[in-house]
Amino acid sequence: MDKQREGISARKRRNRLLYVAVSIVVVSGVTYAVSRLENAAPRVDLNTVWVDTVRRGPMVREVRGIGKLVPREVRWIPANTIGRVERIVVLPGSAVEPDDIIVEMSNSVLVQDAENAVWQLKGREADLINLKVQLEGNLLQLMSGLAQIEAAYKQAQLEAEINEELYADGLVADLTLKLSRVRAEELETRLDIERRRLSFQEGAMEPQIAAMEADVEQFRAQANLLKKQVASLHVRAGASGVLQRMSVEEGQQITLGESIFQVVDPSDLKAVIRVPETQARDVQIGQSATVDTRNGVVVGEVTRVDPNVENGTVAVDIHLDGELPRGSRPNLTVEGRIELENLADVLFVGRPAFGRESATVAVFRFEPGGDEAVRTSVLFGRMSVSEIEVVEGLQPGDRIILSDTSNWDDYERLVVN
Structure with a gap:
């Protein structure tokens, strides 16, 4: 039977622990070293980016919008x-x-109604003529009766006067004198009544005729209205x-x-362009504008700013001065530029793709005399269509990349060649 060697197992355990400890230290060191290294600056082709130089001088602040030519009067x-x-x-x-x-x-019912109205008008006009004839006849009868009574009264008055003279000479009886006086008084009363009847008839004729004439005019107006409606079945340009x-x-x-x-009227057009609502707050009536019809540029003036916002834009009306370019017609797509203000002496640069008004933005600025661009924080101010004011972070002569650099957000430097 072999004798188990003492201490071998213990040595193996110590060696494994030592190897594990060394591995941990090495891995940690490598990780720390890698974390301390900077990302290598990527190389960018100069022809693929848009570069502009910061400069000082006058800057025209404008807003741009797309729209159409529309008639001034529709x-x-x-x-x-x-x-x-x-x-x-x-x-x-x-x-x-x-x-x-x-x-x-076409409208057959309307045509029939118009014809009926014409015949009804003619009937009313005949009634008016008949009324005038009747009233005139009645008036003549009254005048004739009045003339007869007036003649009889004069005759009775003359007889009474003669009888009075004869009675004074004793040639007629008292009864004869009294009868002649009574007859004269009776005829005088009848004469007064007939005169009143004649006056009343003359006064009553006018309102009767006026009432009938008003009725006729009502029928005439109705007939004329229907006649115009029939004529309007042929709709004219106007x-x-x-x-x-x-x-x-x-x-x-x-x-x-x-x-x-x-x-x-195709010769009397205006431009209606839509401006982003964020820029429309500075647009005022009376500001100068230019409109590009793609066949010429026309000078104009802002005449109206729509108070409502639609799809993030505001409609602006521009009155066009002078002759319109050839080919101008309603609904033609145009581009308009409105001059907001003329800044005399400011630091400005081309508008970056990601530039915003009154905001701090990181841009890549070229190092002087080199091909490296360094990320730099820049505070921008007022913005125009293609230019933007620089408040701080850049100096005249600095060159920056205006193109979209979001692909290099993880880098602080770029090598541009």
């Missing part, structure tokens, strides 16, 4: 009556004059210009007041 032509579209005479894009018929409609849009189709039933088509 005329929607509505339907003045209900009807069915029978024919569209003129198509959008055509030049039109005020009396040009654009759409023809203004000179270009037929911009047609909102109906043949066979469609149209309601009263429904918009049928749109007429615009």
